[in-house]
Amino acid sequence: MKYSRRDNFKPEEWPKYEHILRKYLGYNYRSDCEGRKLENEKMALTQIRRFLIFAGEGQLLKGGFSFLKKHENIRIWVNELKNQGFKPTTIKINLINLKSFFSFLSNFPAKITQLNPNDFNWLKLATGQQVKDLKKELTSHRQNVRKLSSKNLVSKDDMAAFRREARKIIPKKLELRKTRSRICLQQIFGLMAGYFVVGTGHRTGVMTNLTVGEVTGAEHGDSSVVIEVALQKSAGTFGFAQLSLTNEYNSWFTTLLEIRHGLEGAESNFFFFSASGGRCLKILQYFQSEWSRMGFGGRFNFRHFRTTMVHHTKNLSIDEEEDSQSNVPLRGSGREILCSA
Missing domain, CATH: 1.10.443 (hpI Integrase; Chain A)
Structure with missing residues (x-):
């Protein structure tokens, strides 16, 4: 994918945003989980990272998250995912993971995030609106999945x-x-x-x-x-x-x-x-x-x-x-x- 990045940097090589992502992982999930849940954790981190790299192009490595003030990037990101052929269910999971990360990020001092409480409120509203806008597509997708499943019934x-x-x-x-x-x-x-x-x-x-x-x-x-x-x-x-x-x-x-x-x-x-x-x-x-x-x-x-x-x-x-x-x-x-x- 265009906005992916390699995931095997040594900790001393991590940029500032990667340290925060790892803190988020430690905060949000148990360290002893394995199997499918561990895969889900890694995927959530990857989805958040891809959005940050997309939205923060040219600014992310400066250390702050001021680029998130442009909350319209969430809508643009959703359109980007649609253009790349992602299913509505996957896009919704992306948005849920982003909303969780924004909530976590809001607990950091403003000098680190370069965002104020009003910025986080806008991020929350923008993310929620995108989830609402997906409802019709989600319904159609699920109906198509059910139709396909009904064709593969076992005797x-x-x-x-x-x-x-x-x-x-x-x-x-x-x-x-x-x-x-x-x-x-x-x-x-x-x-x-x-x-x-x-x-x-x-x-x-x-x-x-x-x-x-x-x-x-x-x-x-x-x-x-x-x-x-x-x-x-x-x-x-x-x-x-x-x-x-x-x-x-x-x-x-x-x-x-x-x-x-x-x-x-x-x-x-x-x-x-x-x-x-x-x-x-x-x-x-x-x-x-x-x-x-x-x-x-x-x-x-x-x-x-x-x-x-x-x-x-x-x-x-x-x-x-x-x-x-x-x-x-x-x-x-x-x-x-x-x-x-």
Whole structure:
């Protein structure tokens, strides 16, 4: 992109504005985050930096932010992003990140920012106005995305068939204790994650963020077990994501915990773990391999299954006979099949 800059300067080489950007990063985010959230942090910083370089051309390196007095640059920047083909959703995220940065910057002394409170008020108004002006484009964009998604729905028959076959195969694969095979472990990961995602509509993060402690600390009832996953995308709105299991399905989890000892990466805190001991970021790839191995067509990600379930009905029954045994209502989400993930 025209306004990008390399991001690997040594701290002693940073210009003044870069020091403030790094302070913003430290202020706004936890230092211990990783994965997708860490990527989002870096992207937010990059978006803010690009705007500053664009709006402050010829002035930014002087050390202050007086060029922000020309708040009309925000509108010009939005038009620039549109011309470069950015989606309305991405432009809105840019504006939200800018508004957050302006709020942070307003706490610095005026001798550093070269801006007064009235300047920050104008920046806030200008940014908010651009967000409002995007509403129509956002609505049209989302409608187009929904139309496109509806063309990539997964066959309900294939979804039901996959779960039936996976239910037969997983117990056999769990005889991994006899082979100690990493490849077999990957197949188990793909089958187990796929089985529950296809049946519940959970996001990928619910599987990859599931921890050993959450499995061992599951709540046991008379005929069911509920595993709660704390770290997931909509936790701030819906709380923990839940996997509601029969005793049969819970035995898959407990057996896998028993046989993982001694395998490479088994010291990981994550239930689905990588060979390096982190979360298993290839779990979608493992599922897709098993989906194809069973002879099902198409190359779907977990979002396709979620979209399919939303499209058809909130109470999609994949297999009535199977569901009568396995589907325990999810708590805390207000939904029985599409849970809070």
